[in-house]
Amino acid sequence: MTILTDLRERTRTWHRGSYRLAQAFAVITVLCVLAMLIDQRTLNGAPLWAKLFKFAVSAALYFFTWSWLVSLLPKFRRTAYWLTNVLVVCFTIEYVLMVVQTIRVRVSHFNNETPLDATIFAVMAGTIAVLWVVNLVLTIAVLFLRLPDRATAWAAKIGAILGVLGLSLATLMTSPTPEQQAMLDATGQSAMVGAHTVGLPDGGPGLPILGWSTVGGDLRIPHFLGLHGLQVLPLLALTLGVLAARYPRLRDDVLRLRLVVIAGIGYAGLLALLTWQALRGQSIVAPDSQTLTAFALLVAGVAFSGLIAIGRPARELEASPR
Template sequence: MSDNGISLRSLHRPLVVLTGAMAVLCVVALVGLLVDGRTIVNAPIWLKPFKFTVSIGSYAITLALLLTRVRRGSRVGWWLGTLFTVGIGTDMALIVFQMIFRGRQLHFNKATPADIAINNVVAGGAYLAWLSIAAVVVLLLFQRMPDRALNSALRWGTGLSLAGMAVAMLMFSPTPEQHAVLQEGKKPPTFGAHSVGASDGGPGLPLLGWSTQGGDLRIPHFVGIHAIQVLPLIALGLIVLARRYPLLRSDVRRRWVVRIAVFGYTGVFAILTWQAMRGQSVVNPDVRTLLAAAAVVAVTVALTVLALRAREAGPLGENRDARGTSRDREPVPADFRERR
C-alpha cells in the first residue's frame, strides 16, 4: 500500500468484519423497528441496537482506515484493533441478547444476577475498547504522515474520541432516587442513568431519544467519540479545496485551520458535557450555555480568519518571499498535485 491509496487488503480484517456485521444488523434493526412493537423504558426495543450498529459500524471502519497509517508499531496497532473488535463485538452481541431475546433493559439493570453478570461483561468490553483506543492515541504520536494537517486531525480526533468514551463513565453514578434507596440499606433495581435531572425513558428527541426534560450524557458521549471521523474529514476537505484555492496549498496553514477546528470541536464537547451535568436539556439552554457557545464560535471564527489571512512570518510560522510564496511550506500531497 502506498501513502496515496488504500487497498481493501490493507484494512484491518477483524474491524472490517465488525463493520460488515453492523451493516447487516442495522438492516435487521430497521425491520425490527417497523414490525416489532415491544418497548423498553418507553422506547422501541430495536432503537438502541439500531443506533449502536450505526455508531459502531462507522467507528470500526474509521479505525480500520486509521490503522493503515500506522507504520511504527504496526503489529501493535493490529492487536489494538483486534482487542477493540473483541470488546465492542461482545458488547453488541450482549445488547441483542439482553434486549431482543430476553426483553430486558441492558444498561444500569441490576435486578437479577443474570442482569448484573451481563452488565459486568458489557462494562468490561467497553473498558477494553477504551484502553485500546488510548493505546492507539499513544501509537499515533510516533507516526510521521505525509500531510501534517491530516496528522494533527488524526491525533486530536482520536484523543477526543477517547474523551468521549470516558464521558460514558459518568453515567454509572447513582441518581438521587437510587442513592436514597441505597441509604435505606436496599439495592435499587437500576444503578446509574443516561439522564441527569430527569428520568430515563421520559420525553426525548425523535429517533435519538435524548432527553428534552433534563441533561443527557449520551449527547457529549456521541459528539466526543465521533471526533475521530469529523476532524480527519475536515483535514481531507481542506486538501481537496487546496486544488482550487491556492491559499490552502500551504500544509502549515491547513494544519493551523485543523488545530482551530480542534479547538472549536473541543469547546462544543466541553459545553455539552457541562450542560448535561447541570441537568439541562440540549433543547433548552440557559444564558450561561448560550454565552459559552457564542464565545467558542466567535473565537473559532476569528482564529480561522486570522489563519487564512496571515501574511509574512506570523502566527502560522511561514517565511514568505517577495511574491508572497511560502518558502517552508510543504506541498499538497502528490496525488492531488498530479490531478491539477
C-alpha cells in the same frame, strides 16, 4: 476501475478484522431499521430496536476509522493490529449481550433488577473497561503518526484524543442517581445503578430515534460527540484537501494544519460545553442564557481564529500553479 475495485485497493492494507466488523455493522444498521419498522414495541419510551441501531451506526464508523488508522502507524503496527483485534472482540461481546437483552425486552445498561440482568451488565462493563484501555493505548500510538500531509496527521491525532475523552465521559453515567443512592442506603440494592439522564429518571421525552432527553440533561450527547471526533477531524482534513484543488489558498499545508488545529480546539470546547450543560440537568433543546453565551463565545473564538489563520501570508501560494 469501478468504485468497489478502487475501494478494495485503497483498503487492502487496512486492519482486516475491524474493517470486516465495520461492514457487518453497516448491514446490522439496515436490519435494525427494518426491525423498528416491523416491531413497534417500546422500551423506556423508545423504540425497542433503537439502541441497537444507534450502537450499530457508531460501531460501523468507529471500526472503519480504526481499521484505517492502525494501517498508517510507523511504529508498533503489529502490536496495534493485535490490540485492534481485542477491540473487535470486546465490542462484539457487548453488542451480542445487548441483543440478548433486547430480545428479552430488558434494559441492557445499568440494570441490576435480577441476577441475570446484573451478570449481563457486569460482563458488559468489563468488556467496556478493556476496550477503553486498549483505545487509550492505540491513541498513544497514533500520536507517533507521521504523514506527508500534516493536516491529516494532526486531524487523526486530535480526533483520537477526542475519542478517548468521549469514551471516558461514559463513566459519568455509571454513578447512582440521588434516588438510586437513597435506595442503596436504605435497602442495599437498587434495580438500576446509573443513568443517562441528569435530573430526571431515564425514559422520559426524548428526540426521535436518538432518545436524547428533551426535558433534562443527557450525558449521552457529549459521549457521542467526543467519540465521533475520531471521524469529524479526519473528514475535515480530507475536505480541505479536496477544496485545495479549487481554492489555491488551501494549497498551503500550513494553513490546512492551522485550520484543523483550530477546529480540534473548538470541538473540544463544544464537548466541554455540552458536558457542563448535561451535568446541570439542562436539556439540549432548552439551553439557558449561560449556555447560549458560552456557545456564542466559542463560535466567535473559532471563527476569529480561522479568519486570522486564513489571513496570514500563504507560504507557497505565489509558487502554486494558477
